[in-house]
Amino acid sequence: EPEVTQTPSHQVTQMGQEVILRCVPISNHLYFYWYRQILGQKVEFLVSFYNNEISEKSEIFDDQFSVERPDGSNFTLKIRSTKLEDSAMYFCASSENEGADTQYFGPGTRLTVL
Amino acid sequence: GQNIDQPTEMTATEGAIVQINCTYQTSGFNGLFWYQQHAGEAPTFLSYNVLDGLEEKGRFSSFLSRSKGYSYLLLKELQMKDSASYLCASHGVRGSTLGRLYFGRGTQLTVWP
Numbered sequence: 210e211p212e213v214t215q216t217p218s219h220q221v222t223q224m225g226q227e228v229i230l231r232c233v234p235i236s237n238h239l240y241f242y243w244y245r246q247i248l249g250q251k252v253e254f255l256v257s258f259y260n261n262e263i264s265e266k267s268e269i270f271d272d273q274f275s276v277e278r279p280d281g282s283n284f285t286l287k288i289r290s291t292k293l294e295d296s297a298m299y300f301c302a303s304s305e306n307e308g309a310d311t312q313y314f315g316p317g318t319r320l321t322v323l
Numbered sequence: 324g325q326n327i328d329q330p331t332e333m334t335a336t337e338g339a340i341v342q343i344n345c346t347y348q349t350s351g352f353n354g355l356f357w358y359q360q361h362a363g364e365a366p367t368f369l370s371y372n373v374l375d376g377l378e379e380k381g382r383f384s385s386f387l388s389r390s391k392g393y394s395y396l397l398l399k400e401l402q403m404k405d406s407a408s409y410l411c412a413s414h415g416v417r418g419s420t421l422g423r424l425y426f427g428r429g430t431q432l433t434v435w436p
Contacts (some may be wrong), residue, residue: 240422251411252366252426265423300365307422311356314365 211235213315215301221321222291230318231288232301242302244247290323325349327355327427329411341394343430345411357396358410366410376393399400406434
């Protein structure tokens with residue numbers, strides 16, 4: 210069964226450094242998402258992406274964040290100048306269609322900022 | 324905005340039935356999802372309701388009442404492996420928020436032998 214994959218599974222970085230989290234969505238899916246979950250808190254939407262541009266972003270997704278689809282398979286989240294409060298689990302998700310379609314989540318990248 | 328409420332914790336015994344409730348207050352509505360999340364893992368899709376009524380899928384069923392802003396997830400014949408957090412999530416209104424999911428805090432279910 211096709212699945213969303215993410216790398217790395219764990220990322221430790223120093224405050225102020227840049228990180229790139231990578232995702233490979235399900236191959237026939239057209240809509241891509243990033244969510245984050247701070248330990249013990251709820252899953253929060255960051256951004257949605259379709260047709261090589263951002264569809265929507267939340268108030269969390271400020272200038273520190275950017276997304277890119279550099280080729281036909283990868284979808285990346287870049288966090289510039291990381292802060293301690295960026296420590297969280299970051300989930301990539303994809304869906305075949307937008308709207309009421311089911312979003313399938315990847316296993317996540319645990320980001321720890323020291 | 325979106326506000327989704329569900330109980331923080333529930334416990335049940337193996338073989339029992341448990342119902343996890345979710346209430347939502349949204350500026351619009353376009354469907355309600357239930358996901359299962361084991362500790363340290365990704366949310367896994369369980370069910371989706373957009374119309375009123377009960378959707379049954381094996382041991383799991385989900386119910387929706389749009390007029391009451393209410394849903395529940397029913398788990399039958401509980402197994403130890405069902406111990407997990409169950410997340411209620413709703414879609415946004417039509418337009419730019421269509422794909423965005425709003426999650427509740429999750430209900431941590433513990434199944435005892």
